[in-house]
Amino acid sequence: MNNAWITGREMTQAEKNAWFHNESLVKRVEVVKKELVAQPGNIEAVTEGLLFLVGEDGVRAEQLALAIEKSMEDTMIILENIQRKYSSELYGIELVGYGSVYKFVTKKDIHPYAQRLFGETKPNNLSAAVLETLAIIAYKQPITRVEIEELRGVSADVMLRKLQARNLIREAGRSEAVGRPILYEVTEEFMDAFKLYTLKELPDLPEYNKKDENENLFE
Amino acid sequence: MGFEVETLKFEGPLDLMLHLIHEQQLDIFDLDMEILTDQYIAYLHSMEELHLEIESEYLVELATLIEYKSKKLLPRKSDEPEDDYEDPKDRLVRRLLEYQKYKEVSKTLYDSYLERQDQLSKPLSIDEIAKHQSEIETQKIEGDPYDLLKAMNKVLRRLQLSRPLDIKFTQKEISPEDRILQIKARLKDLPETFSFETLIEDCDSLREYVVTFIAILDMAKDHYLVFTIDENENIWFSRGNNHE
Numbered sequence: 023m024n025n026a027w028i029t030g031r032e033m034t035q036a037e038k039n040a041w042f043h044n045e046s047l048v049k050r051v052e053v054v055k056k057e058l059v060a061q062p063g064n065i066e067a068v069t070e071g072l073l074f075l076v077g078e079d080g081v082r083a084e085q086l087a088l089a090i091e092k093s094m095e096d097t098m099i100i101l102e103n104i105q106r107k108y109s110s111e112l113y114g115i116e117l118v119g120y121g122s123v124y125k126f127v128t129k130k131d132i133h134p135y136a137q138r139l140f141g142e143t144k145p146n147n148l149s150a151a152v153l154e155t156l157a158i159i160a161y162k163q164p165i166t167r168v169e170i171e172e173l174r175g176v177s178a179d180v181m182l183r184k185l186q187a188r189n190l191i192r193e194a195g196r197s198e199a200v201g202r203p204i205l206y207e208v209t210e211e212f213m214d215a216f217k218l219y220t221l222k223e224l225p226d227l228p229e230y231n232k233k234d235e236n237e238n239l240f241e
Numbered sequence: 242m243g244f245e246v247e248t249l250k251f252e253g254p255l256d257l258m259l260h261l262i263h264e265q266q267l268d269i270f271d272l273d274m275e276i277l278t279d280q281y282i283a284y285l286h287s288m289e290e291l292h293l294e295i296e297s298e299y300l301v302e303l304a305t306l307i308e309y310k311s312k313k314l315l316p317r318k319s320d321e322p323e324d325d326y327e328d329p330k331d332r333l334v335r336r337l338l339e340y341q342k343y344k345e346v347s348k349t350l351y352d353s354y355l356e357r358q359d360q361l362s363k364p365l366s367i368d369e370i371a372k373h374q375s376e377i378e379t380q381k382i383e384g385d386p387y388d389l390l391k392a393m394n395k396v397l398r399r400l401q402l403s404r405p406l407d408i409k410f411t412q413k414e415i416s417p418e419d420r421i422l423q424i425k426a427r428l429k430d431l432p433e434t435f436s437f438e439t440l441i442e443d444c445d446s447l448r449e450y451v452v453t454f455i456a457i458l459d460m461a462k463d464h465y466l467v468f469t470i471d472e473n474e475n476i477w478f479s480r481g482n483n484h485e
Contacts, residue, residue: 078362079473118360127360136361145358150252153347153354160350161343173339176253176298187387188394217353225349227342230269 065090069100073117073126080125080214121213122220155181156190156212160224164194164205182206190215254302255340257284262337272334274313278306305329365473392474393454396437397447415449420456425465428480437476 069090073081087097101124105117108126115126128136137143148156155178158170170178185191194207208221218224251257261280267273281303288295309329415423424440431439441453457478460466464483470476 075366077365079365116360120357125362127362130356130359133359133361145355148351148354150344150347153351154252154343157343157347157350161346173336173343174253175255175302175336175340176296183387187391189391215354215357216350217357225346228345230338230341 065092066100066103069097070104073104073124076125078125080123082123083119086124118217119219120217121210123210123214151176151181152185155185156208159185159191159206160208160212160221161227163207163221164197165207166197166199166203166205168203170206252344254299255337256344257281257299258302258333259337259341259344269334269337272330274306274309274330274333278310281306305333309333388470389458389468389476392437392470392476395474396441396476397450415452417452417455417459420452421460424453424456424460434477434479437478440478 069086072086072089083094083097083101086101087094090097090100092100101117101119105119107113108116114129114132116129117124118127154174155170158173159165162169167178167182170182182191186193188211189209190212191206192209194205196202197205213219213221251260258277258281261267261277261284262269262272265276265280267276285295285299285303312329427440437457440457441450444450444453457466457468461468461481464481466478467481468476468478
């Protein structure tokens with residue numbers, strides 16, 4: 023293609039005349055000019071910069087939309103674009119939106135190198151008791167302490183306090199049942215910890231049917 | 242038959258029952274309550290012999306199992322109306338199946354959790370925090386120790402990330418009492434409101450953070466300092482009533 027617009031060579035006079043007489047094109051240039059004045063810099067780059075600043079705390083799309091003065095729809099498109107860009111193997115970081123909070127994280131391939139740089143890090147283990155309790159809350163929320171205890175057959179009082187202190191669950195009002203017990207639900211931090219954008223992404227619960235015999239019940 | 246003592250850790254009575262059902266190859270949908278009850282009791286006995294403390298939850302479920310067994314032994318009057326309660330066996334099977342579901346799915350969740358642990362991020366940029374500082378309202382909250390614990394965790398994590406390559410050869414020993422004196426001496430140079438990070442600027446080991454933390458807990462108790470935790474879980478201090 024020898025289009026001056028694309029190749030960047032100087033336009034000939036004939037081309038210039040043709041250019042300026044193409045009204046719709048002139049109008050589009052005007053619009054683009056205005057946009058550039060109102061919004062200096064590439065908005066995607068601006069968003070990327072903001073995402074860098076917020077670090078591990080992350081930012082919600084709603085907050086970003088206000089900051090970059092774009093609609094939610096536009097903001098989501100921008101976020102998707104950045105996400106797509108960083109999914110390339112050219113980059114060592116990626117944009118994640120666990121629990122609808124967007125942040126840059128290093129890709130998992132970086133981890134072994136990070137350990138070499140910083141020294142072996144102790145993995146933050148979760149006990150089976152913590153995992154089971156969290157799973158029950160995530161699938162059945164909002165749920166009361168008594169319901170959790172009935173399901174696991176053990177007291178959940180201390181566990182719920184610990185999970186609240188770790189910000190993995192929070193109180194979500196009170197049940198209408200007798201005594202109006204506190205209801206619990208999982209937090210964005212829970213979704214972040216388990217790589218969930220929404221709770222709909224939770225894996226399906228296994229189903230056990232009598233017909234299957236109980237062969238794969240304990241696999 | 243002899244009962245082999247296993248030092249397995251169970252997450253509760255239901256977990257133990259699932260293990261016994263599996264071990265005895267019982268059909269969970271057509272549960273032989275007698276074998277289950279006998280094995281369950283045998284397990285609790287073996288724990289007793291090892292002088293292990295049996296948690297009350299295990300005894301609660303034991304009571305259910307024994308109640309079921311005793312009812313079966315008693316002759317039932319034919320004219321006795323069937324009660325409306327769910328059959329204890331059906332209820333137990335339902336609970337076991339339900340519990341099994343969450344036990345299974347929590348393994349899948351754990352895999353995602355481990356994957357997430359490999360993705361690292363950096364703290365919020367420091368300049369932004371400094372700007373944020375001016376917006377903090379100094380509103381007192383009733384000190385819930387769990388909130389403070391949460392905030393402390395965050396501070397420790399940040400510090401860990403900010404000084405990953407620090408190498409130390411010496412160890413300074415300081416008591417919380419001495420630390421209180423140090424902090425009191427520093428107070429006159431500090432602004433009205435200051436963060437926990439400011440207080441531990443001169444610390445460079447976990448031990449010193451902890452000593453400082455204990456010191457400020459003491460000072461808060463004596464109303465020498467008041468603390469506030471903002472929505473970002475930063476701990477802020479100002480001088481309390483007892484500060485002359």
